[in-house]
Amino acid sequence: MKAVIFDLDGTLIDSMYVWAKADREFLSRFSIVPDDEYNRVISTLTFTEGVSYIKNRYNINMSLEDIKKELYNLAYNEYAYNIGLKSGVMEFLKGLRENNIKMGIATSCISDMCFSVLKRIGIYDYFDAIVFSEDIGVNKNFPDIYVETARRMGENIENCIVFEDVPHAVIGAKKSGAYVVGVYDEFSKDKKEEMLNICDRYIYSFDEISL
DSSP: OOEEEEOSBTTTBSOHHHHHHHHHHHHHTTTOOOOHHHHHHHTTSOHHHHHHHHHHHHTOSSOHHHHHHHHHHHHHHIIIIIOOBOTTHHHHHHHHHHTTOEEEEEEOSOHHHHHHHHHHHTOGGGOSEEEEHHHHTSOTTSSHHHHHHHHHTTOOGGGEEEEESSHHHHHHHHHHTOEEEEEOOGGGGGGHHHHHHHOSEEESOGGGOOO
């Protein structure tokens, strides 16, 4: 193992509740309650793709930019002030740093929200590369973001371990050629059996990993 690539939301930080809450609050203004199909689809999309999906599925009479702003405003303060690391993450990051193992983030998060939470928690400087799905142009169903994160760290993806918390992202990461570790998250606990079948390894907490 020469490098590690982390997803952010639901993997490093306990944040998945934020977007579910933001979506519910926004859609409630139109008397819409998101159903299981909505939750299944939205979880696989980038922020921009998600906004388009919301507008088109529910015929929301707002511009894409205005919907983006509304959802952004509903979520930002949680990243800036409240969201924390998941169990065992800080100790694992410190261990990787002590062993001179490169670290990167491959995320569908919005860039300033990502930077805000990483800097507040004090781990921004741990990472050699931070890559956003919005900049790559495709979501995590595809391997592109993982390959690009490895490239920016100066490593081949085959020499990297990827940590992800949801099945579609695990599948995308596996397509890249990386070794993929699934991470339990309460938000996606109903996907655990699927994760167990597709990951190279599955953990409930970073406390389980020894370097």
